[in-house]
Amino acid sequence: MSRNVKIGLFLTVSILLSTFSFYFWQVFKSPNLLVQDNDKTFALLIPRGATFESVMDTLKLHKVINDETSFRFLAKMMKYSEKVKEGRYEIKPKMGNREALVKLRSGNQDAMPVTFNNIRMKSDLIQRLGNKFEFGPDALGKLLNDPATCEKFGFDTTTIVCLFLPNTYQIFWTIKPEAFLDRMGTEYKKFWTPERQAKAKEKGLTQTQTQVLASIVASETNKRDEQPRVAGVYLNRLKRGIKLEADPTVIFALRDFGIRRLLNRQLTIDSPYNTYRYTGLPPGPINLPAPATIDNVLNAEQHDYLYFVVDARFNGYHTFSKTLAEHLANARLYQQALTRMKIMK
Structure with missing residues (x-):
């Protein structure tokens, strides 16, 4: 070559x-x-x-x-x-x-951030969370509607939604629904420290009742600095056996979340959630309150207020009063403001 x-x-x-x-x-x-x-x-x-x-x-x-x-x-x-x-x-x-x-x-998969908040209905919770995972809404709904499963976590099929504390969690998409509930149970126990449990007990509330009250407070005001005062009003009414008469509970009972002005006839709806008809707390939360709101209930203000109404200046806050006469005067100003703004329902 x-x-x-x-x-x-x-x-x-x-x-x-x-x-x-x-x-x-x-x-x-x-x-x-x-x-x-x-x-x-x-x-x-x-x-x-x-x-x-x-x-x-x-x-x-x-x-x-x-x-x-x-x-x-x-x-x-x-x-x-x-x-x-x-x-x-x-x-x-x-x-x-x-x-x-x-x-x-x-198979080295990545966990995903799972965030949930602003949820009112149990059915919404099932759909929104179920759709985030491979198991889907049906599997989650089956567990949350099963009395035995709910009892395992200390709830019934109505209060089981209290297990879910709004936050962002890192979870695998392939997690089984049972394991997902166990994870939520772990987060729930982590939140309810002995200190928080003691504060709830001091107020005569169970953990679930605290979250139910927090859900009402969250619906009344999104001003975090005002929430302890609102919580104090409801605690005063509970102690005295006065009906809470919380508008958000009626709206929840009506399932009409677009209502801006409740009418007298709507206050008569026969529902255990209607706190104008029934004394005490409703049977379950009317939304999923944020942990910060639950803490605001646990750290409620001590005062003598029994009433409050939206501030007629619509600044996001409320006007508080100790007597019915004061409250009716404040409520009249608010109703007049609504009428001027042509908000009739």
């Missing part, structure tokens, strides 16, 4: 090796997922029983993959199609094929 032929073969092999090395670097390391500059982290949801092709369909649908061929090639080499694992996986911008496939094949 001549020297020129040897040199030619050497150059050819070198070029081929360089080409293959570059290709394999492209396949393994080069960014291939979310390669656009404006791409953001994508949460890939892989349900139980999913196939490799269904995973590919999701990635293509959301335009996550740049070069499908190289991804498929490496997935076949790594036998990922035989090891598809359910879970929620965060695909980061500029991720390479190997990094992504190692994560997916290992």
